[in-house]
Amino acid sequence: xxxxxxxSPSLSVQEGRISILxxxxxxxxxxxxxxxxxxxxxxxxxxxxISSIKDKNEDGRFTVFLNKSxxxxxxxxxxxxxxxxxxYFCAAKGVYNFNKFYFGSGTKLNVKP
Amino acid sequence: xxxVTQNPRYLITVTGKKLTVTCSQNMNHEYMSWYRQxxxxxxxxxxxxxxVEVTDKGDVPEGYxxxxxxxxxxxxxxxxxxxNQTSLYFCASSFLAGSSTDTQxxxxxxxLTVL
Numbered sequence: 001x002x003x004x005x006x007x008s009p010s011l012s013v014q015e016g017r018i019s020i021l022x023x024x025x026x027x028x029x030x031x032x033x034x035x036x037x038x039x040x041x042x043x044x045x046x047x048x049x050i051s052s053i054k055d056k057n058e059d060g061r062f063t064v065f066l067n068k069s070x071x072x073x074x075x076x077x078x079x080x081x082x083x084x085x086x087x088y089f090c091a092a093k094g095v096y097n098f099n100k101f102y103f104g105s106g107t108k109l110n111v112k113p
Numbered sequence: 114x115x116x117v118t119q120n121p122r123y124l125i126t127v128t129g130k131k132l133t134v135t136c137s138q139n140m141n142h143e144y145m146s147w148y149r150q151x152x153x154x155x156x157x158x159x160x161x162x163x164x165v166e167v168t169d170k171g172d173v174p175e176g177y178x179x180x181x182x183x184x185x186x187x188x189x190x191x192x193x194x195x196x197n198q199t200s201l202y203f204c205a206s207s208f209l210a211g212s213s214t215d216t217q218x219x220x221x222x223x224x225l226t227v228l
Contacts, residue, residue: 032213043203043219098213103156
């Protein structure tokens with residue numbers, strides 16, 4: 001059973017608007033969360049991360065929010081740009097073993113010009 | 114240029130024919146890992162290595178072997194490939210093993226088809 005879930009396989013947003021990508025997890029021992037972005041025919045690249053001691057982390061147009069009680073995190077992209085069109089993976093790792101990563105199934109974002 | 118390289122990028126093979134996918138990083142990273150990506154399942158970790166001669170199983174290790182004889186290389190070995198190992202494979206590395214905050218650098222992927 002997947003411990004990290006991205007329930008929206010795809011999302012379409014107009015350029016300039018906000019994109020919100022969601023991620024849920026089941027394991028309360030997860031301590032660190034990451035978002036990766038993947039373009040076709042390339043490997044994933046790290047985007048932004050958040051530790052469980054925080055509820056928000058910002059990096060330019062990208063903000064990740066963490067709600068530990070709901071076991072939910074979200075990635076906000078404001079404003080969205082056509083170059084943001086990619087697959088976004090949510091990932092988590094836990095205090096018991098920081099060497100093991102658990103990924104969601106990905107959300108394909110399409111930003112329309 | 115700092116990078117993770119994988120070879121081959123594409124491979125079509127037949128059931129039971131042993132194959133090796135190579136992975137190399139030039140960043141002196143301690144940690145290396147292999148993933149497979151399948152539709153609807155995302156990336157699943159196969160094996161990882163914390164340093165030379167230190168490896169451990171990820172979530173889906175069955176049917177795979179790895180070795181870490183040198184810090185820069187982490188080959189993935191399929192002794193007897195089967196069609197259910199048809200997938201997109203990624204190698205990744207990061208500076209420190211066991212770090213709570215370290216992120217990973219991924220290779221470009223190897224698309225494997227087993228007939």
